[in-house]
Structure formats: structure tokens, C-alpha cells
Amino acid sequence: MEALDYHAEERRKAEFDVEEMKIVWAGSRQAYEISDRVARLVASDPVFRKDNRTMLSRKDLFKDTLRKAAHAWKRIIELRLSEEEASKLRFFVDQPVFTDLHWGMFIPAIKGQGNEEQQQKWLPMAYKMQIIGCYAQTELGHGSNVQGLETTATFDPETDEFVIHSPTLTSSKWWPGGLGKVSTHALIYARLITDGQDHGVHGFIVQLRSLDDHLPLPGITVGDIGMKFGSGAYNSMDNGVLRFDHVRILRDQMLMGVSQVTREGKFMQSDVPRQLVYGTMVYVRQKIVADASCALSRAVCIATRYSVVRRQFGSHNGGPETQVIDYKTQQSRLFPLLASAYAFRFVGEWLKWLYTDVTQRLQASDFSTLPEVHACTAGLKSVTTSATADAIEECRKLCGGHGYLSSSGLPELFAVYVPACTYEGDNVVLLLQVARFLMKTVSQLGSGKKPVGTIAYMGRSEHLLQCRCEVERAEDWLKPNVILEAFEARAARMSVTCAKNLNNFANQEEGFAQLATDLAEAAVAHVQLIIVSKFIEKLQQDIPGKGVKRQLEILFNVYALSLLHKHLGDFVASGCITPKQGALANEQLRLLYSQVHFDNPSLLLYMVLLLERLLQSTSF
Numbered sequence: 001m002e003a004l005d006y007h008a009e010e011r012r013k014a015e016f017d018v019e020e021m022k023i024v025w026a027g028s029r030q031a032y033e034i035s036d037r038v039a040r041l042v043a044s045d046p047v048f049r050k051d052n053r054t055m056l057s058r059k060d061l062f063k064d065t066l067r068k069a070a071h072a073w074k075r076i077i078e079l080r081l082s083e084e085e086a087s088k089l090r091f092f093v094d095q096p097v098f099t100d101l102h103w104g105m106f107i108p109a110i111k112g113q114g115n116e117e118q119q120q121k122w123l124p125m126a127y128k129m130q131i132i133g134c135y136a137q138t139e140l141g142h143g144s145n146v147q148g149l150e151t152t153a154t155f156d157p158e159t160d161e162f163v164i165h166s167p168t169l170t171s172s173k174w175w176p177g178g179l180g181k182v183s184t185h186a187l188i189y190a191r192l193i194t195d196g197q198d199h200g201v202h203g204f205i206v207q208l209r210s211l212d213d214h215l216p217l218p219g220i221t222v223g224d225i226g227m228k229f230g231s232g233a234y235n236s237m238d239n240g241v242l243r244f245d246h247v248r249i250l251r252d253q254m255l256m257g258v259s260q261v262t263r264e265g266k267f268m269q270s271d272v273p274r275q276l277v278y279g280t281m282v283y284v285r286q287k288i289v290a291d292a293s294c295a296l297s298r299a300v301c302i303a304t305r306y307s308v309v310r311r312q313f314g315s316h317n318g319g320p321e322t323q324v325i326d327y328k329t330q331q332s333r334l335f336p337l338l339a340s341a342y343a344f345r346f347v348g349e350w351l352k353w354l355y356t357d358v359t360q361r362l363q364a365s366d367f368s369t370l371p372e373v374h375a376c377t378a379g380l381k382s383v384t385t386s387a388t389a390d391a392i393e394e395c396r397k398l399c400g401g402h403g404y405l406s407s408s409g410l411p412e413l414f415a416v417y418v419p420a421c422t423y424e425g426d427n428v429v430l431l432l433q434v435a436r437f438l439m440k441t442v443s444q445l446g447s448g449k450k451p452v453g454t455i456a457y458m459g460r461s462e463h464l465l466q467c468r469c470e471v472e473r474a475e476d477w478l479k480p481n482v483i484l485e486a487f488e489a490r491a492a493r494m495s496v497t498c499a500k501n502l503n504n505f506a507n508q509e510e511g512f513a514q515l516a517t518d519l520a521e522a523a524v525a526h527v528q529l530i531i532v533s534k535f536i537e538k539l540q541q542d543i544p545g546k547g548v549k550r551q552l553e554i555l556f557n558v559y560a561l562s563l564l565h566k567h568l569g570d571f572v573a574s575g576c577i578t579p580k581q582g583a584l585a586n587e588q589l590r591l592l593y594s595q596v597h598f599d600n601p602s603l604l605l606y607m608v609l610l611l612e613r614l615l616q617s618t619s620f
């Protein structure tokens with residue numbers, strides 16, 4: 001039977017309503033319809049073809065990318081696409097390009113950190129793409145340490161201007177996407193200096209290139225930083241380098257939503273937390289979590305197609321060989337990745353809500369949830385991108401030699417995806433931010449300040465530090481409350497242990513430095529608990545469609561128990577579960593794999609259905 005006939009056959013045998021499952025994956029019927037419509041639009045347009053990009057030279061790849069970006073913009077205008085449809089179209093074009101940063105960072109930064117006048121001045125030009133912006137924060141010498149940035153913005157009261165300057169080689173802006181060739185403007189993060197006083201890092205809009213001939217303006221040295229990982233991949237993006245030689249800008253080109261400089265040169269820190277200057281990074285981190293579920297589902301889709309079609313060994317009396325998806329090792333490697341795609345999807349939906357909520361609170365000067373939002377966006381960005389990068393590589397290995405062919409789609413997917421572990425915050429650095437939040441919470445236990453939100457479980461740490469999981473049989477691990485308590489106990493015990501050990505050091509900073517690895521592991525435990533708990537909350541919602549909820553319950557158990565199995569050391573060392581209970585969890589996982597495979601081939605193949613349009617233009 002041909003592969004596609006097999007797929008069609010398997011889908012017909014679906015144990016659940018595939019149409020309703022599509023809606024669950026997309027988040028809503030409207031979101032699915034937009035996604036499906038735009039995916040068809042892209043897949044049917046030859047200009048958006050992707051199957052040749054790994055064979056192009058860097059120059060031809062870049063020209064191809066510009067052509068696609070221009071064509072996408074033309075189609076957006078012609079079809080009068082909504083912002084959501086336009087964003088989907090850029091997503092399905094699926095090639096790193098300068099517009100990612102123009103729409104994804106430059107515009108959001110002006111909206112989040114500019115005052116009303118600045119938004120009215122700059123946003124209309126940016127929306128019409130009369131100006132093209134990039135986000136220029138990272139420097140050759142500093143990326144993670146934002147407070148270490150060296151570019152200066154010195155106020156000149158004589159002329160009511162800022163002088164933007166790159167005082168050292170290491171202060172050169174390095175990496176910003178869209179900077180190397182395309183951007184006319186940049187949002188520059190620089191040290192604000194007035195009257196000799198350094199007020200830390202703030203944002204400034206600086207024009208880089210002429211709107212007439214696109215040449216760099218006086219005092220601006222700008223260019224591309226060259227080839228990056230892989231052949232096609234991120235080489236469609238013009239990541240650049242930028243240096244300033246005493247470039248003068250008007251005072252009103254400093255983003256004044258968070259703090260201001262008066263005409264007299266007086267620095268005014270408004271009553272908002274200075275960390276709002278970091279707001280754009282928080283915004284992108286929450287989007288990156290949703291993006292992780294997309295990238296992961298694509299890799300799983302390819303590996304599933306392969307595993308269902310590929311046969312190897314096991315032929316009896318000249319009959320067909322065994323489908324590799326029947327091998328327990330193939331299942332134990334593939335099915336947790338399928339489950340993770342759904343888990344990241346659902347936690348991404350929740351994170352989008354959390355970000356929207358904090359944005360509304362900030363407008364009412366309510367900063368109470370800002371620390372939690374920072375911890376959640378940083379932690380989830382770190383954990384989901386690390387897991388997804390590893391998963392794409394695992395999917396390559398699941399496909400034997402074919403996974404190493406460009407035409408499989410996996411090498412390109414990997415090469416484009418893996419910088420997500422670095423950009424928008426190195427994943428370890430972000431975990432340490434989560435750890436800082438956890439230690440602060442533990443230190444406040446007993447102060448009367450009740451932990452709330454995703455850290456509320458810490459308020460029950462007395463119980464969690466001594467509870468024993470009520471698991472005597474393998475099927476006991478199918479109870480969401482049993483799984484939730486195990487993950488809460490593991491996270492609470494790892495954080496409390498770190499907090500206790502920190503007290504053995506002369507000061508918090510020394511302790512943090514010495515215990516950084518333990519703290520990062522405690523942060524992972526906390527973030528994985530969030531993902532598990534949001535999956536449970538999703539299952540508590542009304543989920544229509546025959547058998548859909550049942551499938552998701554199976555995937556939830558696969559996700560949670562495969563994590564528990566992978567981190568069994570944490571759970572046993574912290575005393576949450578016994579080795580015997582760990583063995584029962586593994587036994588239950590094996591039973592679940594057979595269910596995911598035999599009862600739900602269409603669940604796996606459903607991923608094929610949903611994403612094959614996206615993959616259609618990939619030659620695999």
C-alpha cells in the first residue's frame with residue numbers, strides 16, 4: 001500500500017474526531033481556518049517555494065528572501081489580510097528574514113517603551129514599511145549582560161540632542177537581524193549619560209541609512225556579519241554589525257515611556273520598574289514558546305511519516321518487514337516528542353494569556369505580576385527551546401540515513417531552529433533568572449506573603465516536603481492529581497534544598513555562583529511543573545469531539561510520565577517517590593505507548609495532515 005494511501009486508510013480508522021482535534025491544536029475554529037487558508041495560499045504560490053534554498057549561494061539566498069518578503073507584503077496588501085493573517089503568512093513563508101525583527105521587535109518596542117507622541121510619530125511609518133527597523137541591543141562584547149552594554153548616548157544640552165557613540169571595539173552592535181543590509185532604522189540600546197552621570201541602558205531610535213539611496217548616514221559603519229550555522233538556514237537573515245562615530249539624534253528619539261530626559265537634561269525615572277526597558281524581550285520570549293510547539297510538531301510529523309512507512313527486519317515467510325514504528329525503542333523516542341508538542345502548544349496558549357494580562361495591568365500601573373511574568377517567560381522559553389532543539393535532532397536520528405538528507409526537511413529545520421536556545425536570552429542565563437525568583441519566594445515563606453499563581457504550590461511546601469505519592473499500581477500514575485503532586489513535591493524540595501544550601505555561604509552572590517548548577521536544575525523542575533499543570537488545566541476545559549479529550553489525556557500521561565522517567569533521579573533523590581513507584585511509572589508508560597500507537601495511528605498521522613501543507617513545498 002502506498003504511503004499516502006496508508007495515511008488515508010489510517011485516518012479513516014480514526015478513533016477520534018480529527019476535525020475537532022485540528023481545532024484543539026489551532027486554539028480555536030477561527031485560528032484553524034486562518035491557518036489552513038494561509039497555509040494553502042503559501043503552499044500554492046510558486047514564489048514561496050522552499051525546496052531549493054539549501055542549494056543557493058548566500059547572495060542568491062538573500063535575494064530570494066527579499067523577493068519572498070516583497071511578494072508576501074504585496075499579497076498582504078492585495079488580499080487585505082488582517083494582522084493575524086499577515087503574521088501567519090510570514091510564519092508559513094518560513095524563512096528567517098528582516099521582517100521578523102521589524103514586526104516582531106522594532107514595532108513592539110516602540111509600542112511598549114515609547115510615549116504617546118513617539119508612537120504617533122513612528123508607528124504609522126513602520127506599519128507602512130516606509131521605514132524598516134531592527135532591534136540593536138547585543139554588542140560584540142555583551143549579550144546576556146545587558147547592564148554591561150558600552151554604546152553611549154550622551155545628552156548635549158547645547159543642542160538638545162543625544163550623541164550616540166561606540167567607544168570601544170566591543171561596543172560594536174553585533175547580531176541584530178535585518179541590520180546588515182536592509183534596515184533604515186534601529187532601536188539602539190545604549191548607556192544614557194546626562195551631565196556626566198550614567199543612568200544605565202535605555203532605548204533610542206536611530207536612523208542608519210538614507211531613505212533616498214539607502215546608503216549609511218554619516219558616522220554610521222554597518223555591514224553583515226557573514227555566514228552562520230548550516231547552508232540555507234539563518235543565512236537568509238542579514239544579521240549585522242554597527243558602529244557609531246558621534247552620531248547626533250534629537251532628544252525625542254529616546255524612548256520616553258519608561259523614563260525621560262527633560263530639555264534641561266534632567267533624568268526622570270517615572271514610577272515604573274526600570275525592567276520595562278526589557279519588555280520587548282519578554283514579549284518575544286512568550287512568542288518563542290508557541291513557536292517551539294510549531295517547530296517540534298513539524299519534526300515529529302516528518303519522523304512519524306517515516307516511522308509509519310519505513311519497514312526493516314521481521315519478515316516472515318516472505319511477508320512484509322516490520323514497520324519501524326512497531327519497535328518499542330522507536331515509540332519510546334517518538335511518542336514523548338509528539339506529546340511534548342501538544343504540551344508546549346497548551347502552555348504557549350496560557351503564556352499568551354499571562355502576557356496579555358500583564359500588559360493590561362501595566363496600563364493601570366499594576367506591576368504586581370511582573371516578576372512572575374519574567375520568570376515564566378524566561379523559564380518556558382529556556383525549557384521549551386532546549387527540548388525542541390534536542391527533539392529535532394532526535395527526529396533526525398529516528399529517520400535513519402534519510403533524516404540526514406536535506407530533502408527530509410530535518411537538517412534545515414534543525415539549523416534554523418537551534419539558535420532559539422541562545423537568542424532572546426541564553427537558556428542557562430534565563431534559568432538562573434527563574435532560580436532568582438524561586439529563591440526570593442522561598443526566602444519570603446513564613447513572612448505572611450502568600451505565594452500565588454504558578455508559584456502558589458510553595459505555600460504548601462510544608463506538606464510537599466514530607467508527602468508520599470499514593471502509587472501502589474501502575475494505573476495509579478494515570479491520575480492527574482497524583483502526577484501533579486509528584487511534580488510539585490519535586491520542584492518544592494529542589495528549591496528549598498537550594499535555599500538551605502545557600503545559607504552555607506558568606507553571601508547570596510557567592511552561594512548563587514557556587515550552586516548555579518543546582519539552581520538551574522531547580523528552575524527546570526519548576527518550569528516543567530508549570531507545563532504539566534497547564535496541560536491538566538487544558539484537560540479540565542470542555543473539549544468537544546468524539547474521543548478528542550481521551551487522546552489528549554493519553555498524550556498528557558505520556559508527556560508527564562516520560563519526563564518523570566527522564567528525571568527519575570530528581571524525584572527519588574528528593575524523596576518524592578520510591579524506586580518502586582518509579583518502576584511502576586515506567587511500566588505504565590510502556591502500556592501507554594501501545595495505546596498511542598495502535599489505538600491512535602491517526603493521532604500521529606493527524607499531525608501529518610495538519611502540517612503536510614506546510615511541508616508540501618519541502619521536497620521530502
Ligand SMILES: CC/C=C\C/C=C\C/C=C\C/C=C\CCCCC(=O)SCCNC(=O)CCNC(=O)[C@H](O)C(C)(C)COP(=O)(O)OP(=O)(O)OC[C@H]1O[C@@H](n2cnc3c(N)ncnc32)[C@H](O)[C@@H]1OP(=O)(O)O
Binds near residue numbers: 374
Ligand atoms: C522577533 C520574532 C518575533 C516573534 C518570535 C516568534 C518566533 C521566534 C522566531 C524567530 C525569532 C527571530 C529572531 C530572533 C530575535 C532575537 C533577538 C535577540 O536576541 S534580542 C537580545 C536578547 N538579549 C537578551 O535576552 C539578554 C538576556 N539578558 C537579560 O535579559 C538581562 O541581562 C538579565 C539576565 C535578565 C539580567 O538583567 P539585569 O542585570 O538588569 O537584572 P538582574 O539580574 O540584576 O535582576 C534585577 C531585577 O530585575 C528583574 N528582571 C530582570 N529582567 C527582567 C525582565 N525582563 N522583566 C522583569 N523583571 C526583570 C530580576 O528578576 C530582578 O528582580 P529582583 O530579583 O531584584 O526582584
Ligand SMILES: Cc1cc2nc3c(=O)[nH]c(=O)nc-3n(C[C@H](O)[C@H](O)[C@H](O)COP(=O)(O)OP(=O)(O)OC[C@H]3O[C@@H](n4cnc5c(N)ncnc54)[C@H](O)[C@@H]3O)c2cc1C
Binds near residue numbers: 234419428429
Ligand atoms: C540567530 C541569532 C539572532 C540574533 N538576533 C539578535 C537581534 O536581532 N538583536 C539583538 O540585539 N541580538 C540578537 N542576537 C544576539 C543574542 O541575543 C545573543 O547572542 C544572546 O543574548 C547571548 O549573548 P552572547 O552571544 O553575547 O553570549 P554571552 O552573553 O557572552 O554568553 C556566552 C555563554 O556564556 C555562558 N554564560 C554567560 N553568562 C552566564 C552566567 N551568568 N551564568 C552562566 N553562564 C553564563 C552561557 O553558556 C552563554 O551561552 C541574536 C543571536 C543569534 C544567534
